[in-house]
Amino acid sequence: MAGMDKSKIGGGKNRGEKGLFEKVWTLANHRGFVFPSAEIYGGIAGIYDLGPLGAKMKNNLIQAWREFFVLRETNPPVYELDGSTILPYDALKASGHLDSFTDPTVSCLKCKKWMRADHLIEDSLGMYVEGMTPEELTKIIRENNLVCPDCRGGLSDVSVFNLMLGVQVGPAGGQIAFLRPETAQDIFLDFKRVQQSMRAKLPFGIAQIGKSYRNEISPRQGLIRVREFTQMEIEMFVHPKEIGNHPSFDKVKDVKIRILTREQQKKGETEPMEMTATEAQEKKILPNPYMAYYLAKETIFYQSLGIPYDKFHFRHMMPEETPFYSGGNFDLEVELSIGRKEIIGNAYRTNYDLSNHMKKSGKDLSISIDGEKVIPEVVEPSFGVERAIYCVLEHCYREDDGRGWSWFQFPPKIAPITALILPLVRKEPLMEISFKTYENLKENGLDVDYDDRGSVGKRYARADEIGIPFCVTIDYDTTKANTVTIRDRDSREQAFINKDDLVGIILKLVSGVIQFGDLL
Ligand code: GAP
Numbered sequence: 001m002a003g004m005d006k007s008k009i010g011g012g013k014n015r016g017e018k019g020l021f022e023k024v025w026t027l028a029n030h031r032g033f034v035f036p037s038a039e040i041y042g043g044i045a046g047i048y049d050l051g052p053l054g055a056k057m058k059n060n061l062i063q064a065w066r067e068f069f070v071l072r073e074t075n076p077p078v079y080e081l082d083g084s085t086i087l088p089y090d091a092l093k094a095s096g097h098l099d100s101f102t103d104p105t106v107s108c109l110k111c112k113k114w115m116r117a118d119h120l121i122e123d124s125l126g127m128y129v130e131g132m133t134p135e136e137l138t139k140i141i142r143e144n145n146l147v148c149p150d151c152r153g154g155l156s157d158v159s160v161f162n163l164m165l166g167v168q169v170g171p172a173g174g175q176i177a178f179l180r181p182e183t184a185q186d187i188f189l190d191f192k193r194v195q196q197s198m199r200a201k202l203p204f205g206i207a208q209i210g211k212s213y214r215n216e217i218s219p220r221q222g223l224i225r226v227r228e229f230t231q232m233e234i235e236m237f238v239h240p241k242e243i244g245n246h247p248s249f250d251k252v253k254d255v256k257i258r259i260l261t262r263e264q265q266k267k268g269e270t271e272p273m274e275m276t277a278t279e280a281q282e283k284k285i286l287p288n289p290y291m292a293y294y295l296a297k298e299t300i301f302y303q304s305l306g307i308p309y310d311k312f313h314f315r316h317m318m319p320e321e322t323p324f325y326s327g328g329n330f331d332l333e334v335e336l337s338i339g340r341k342e343i344i345g346n347a348y349r350t351n352y353d354l355s356n357h358m359k360k361s362g363k364d365l366s367i368s369i370d371g372e373k374v375i376p377e378v379v380e381p382s383f384g385v386e387r388a389i390y391c392v393l394e395h396c397y398r399e400d401d402g403r404g405w406s407w408f409q410f411p412p413k414i415a416p417i418t419a420l421i422l423p424l425v426r427k428e429p430l431m432e433i434s435f436k437t438y439e440n441l442k443e444n445g446l447d448v449d450y451d452d453r454g455s456v457g458k459r460y461a462r463a464d465e466i467g468i469p470f471c472v473t474i475d476y477d478t479t480k481a482n483t484v485t486i487r488d489r490d491s492r493e494q495a496f497i498n499k500d501d502l503v504g505i506i507l508k509l510v511s512g513v514i515q516f517g518d519l520l
Contacts, residue, residue: 020337046219046227056416078205083186094360110153131320179213230385237376246289252296258313272313325352408467495519
C-alpha cells in the first residue's frame with residue numbers, strides 16, 4: 001500500500017476547482033460568518049472567530065444535532081455532559097494521547113517554516129504514506145529531492161510532533177495539564193459518575209458538545225484544519241454481550257447509506273457502494289448494528305443540512321489508518337472543491353479507554369450486572385462543527401442564476417436568519433407596522449431581521465446573499481386588508497397571507513410541515 005497513488009484512496013479524489021473554495025471562503029469572510037481571531041494584532045494561524053451569522057449558524061446546527069442525536073433518543077437514552085477543557089497529565093497519558101497523538105513534521109532549513117511531512121509528500125508526489133515511520137518519510141523526501149514549497153530551501157529529517165497544547169495550572173511548578181484534544185476523554189473519565197447519578201443501565205450514551213484543541217503543524221483550508229474547534233461527540237456504552245443488538249435498529253433499517261469499502265479502496269475504486277443499514281449489517285461490512293445506526297442517522301442528518309446524498313459517503317479506514325484497539329473506523333467524507341474531507345469520525349473503540357483509565361487510576365469503572373463486573377464496549381460518532389459549517393457554506397453556495405447576485409440556499413432550520421421584515425417604503429405607518437411585526441416574530445422565538453434601507457430589490461438581494469429563506473413585505477394592503485407578502489428565496493415566488501397567520505406559517509415552513517408551494 002505504501003507509496004501508492006493518493007488519489008486511489010478516498011482523500012485525494014476531486015481535487016482541483018480550487019476557485020470555488022476561494023470564492024466561498026472570501027464571501028464567508030466578507031459577509032461576517034468567520035474571520036481571523038485577534039485580527040488587529042495579526043492573530044494566530046488556525047484560530048478563527050465566528051461573526052454574527054456564523055455564530056447563529058453554529059448554534060442552529062448544534063441545536064439540530066442535539067435534537068436529533070440526543071434529546072429525541074429514547075432507547076438507548078443519551079445523557080449530556082459539560083466537562084472541563086483542561087485535563088491532567090495522567091489522564092492523557094492513560095488515554096495514549098501523550099505518546100501517540102502525533103503528526104510527522106519537517107522544517108525548512110532556510111525559511112524555518114514547519115510542515116506536515118505526510119501532507120508535503122501527498123501534495124508534491126500524490127503518494128499515499130499513511131502509517132509510515134519518520135525514517136521512511138525522510139527517505140521519500142530525499143529520493144525525490146523535495147524542497148520547501150515556499151522558498152525552495154532544503155528540508156530537515158522528519159520527526160514527530162505531539163499535537164496537544166500544554167497549560168500550566170497554578171503558579172510556577174504547578175500541575176502540568178493539557179487542553180483536551182477531543183471531548184471524548186471527559187466522557188470516559190466521568191462515565192461512572194454519570195452512570196450512578198442517572199441510575200443508567202446499559203446501553204446508554206453520553207454526549208458532549210464543546211471545544212477541543214490541537215496544535216496543528218500547518219493549519220490550512222480555512223475551517224477545515226484549525227487549532228481550536230468544536231466537537232459534538234457521543235460515546236455509546238454497550239454490554240459486550242449485547243453489541244450485536246441495537247434496540248432501535250428498526251427505525252433506520254431501510255435507510256440507504258454509501259460506503260467505500262476496504263476492498264474497493266485496495267482495487268483503487270473511488271465510487272462508494274449503496275446499501276441499506278440492514279444490508280451493511282448483514283454483509284458484515286460494519287462491525288455492529290450500533291455503527292449501522294449512527295451511519296444511517298448521519299446520512300439523514302447531513303442531507304437535512306443541505307449536503308446532497310451523492311456528495312458524501314462513509315470510508316472504511318484502512319488498517320494502517322486505524323488505531324490498534326479499534327474494531328473498525330468509518331469516516332464520513334464530504335466531497336468539496338478542495339478534495340474529499342473527513343467531517344465525522346465513527347469508531348468502535350471497544351473497551352480500550354475505560355480499561356486504560358481503570359489501570360492507570362486504579363479506580364473501578366466497571367458496572368456490576370447480576371454479580372458480574374462488566375466493562376462496556378463503546379461506539380463513538382465524533383462530529384466536527386467547523387468542518388460541517390464549511391461544508392454547508394460550499395454546498396449551499398449558488399452562483400448568480402439570473403437574479404443578479406450569488407446567494408446561499410441554506411435549509412431554513414440552520415439559516416442564520418429565518419426571515420427579513422421590510423416596509424415597502426420608508427414611510428409611516430408601514431415602518432411602524434413592520435417593526436411591530438418584527439418584534440412579534442422575535443418574541444415568538446424566531447430569528448428575524450428588520451431592514452428599511454434601499455429599494456425592495458436591493459433588500460431582497462442582501463437577504464439572498466446571506467441565505468435568508470423568507471422576506472416579509474409590509475405594504476399598503478397590510479393597512480387595508482391585514483395581508484403581508486412573503487417571498488421565497490429559492491423560487492423567488494410571492495404569496496399573500498394574513499398578518500396574524502405569519503408566526504404559525506413561518507414556524508411550519510422552518511420545521512418542514514409545509515412547503516412554500518402550499519401557500520400559493
Ligand atoms: N474522539 C475522536 C476524535 O476526536 P477525530 O477524527 O480526530 O476523532 C473527529 O476528530 C472530528 O473532529 C473530525 O471528523 C473533524 O470533523 C473534527 N476535527 C478534528 N481535527 C480538526 C481540526 N484540526 N480542525 C477542525 N476540525 C477538526
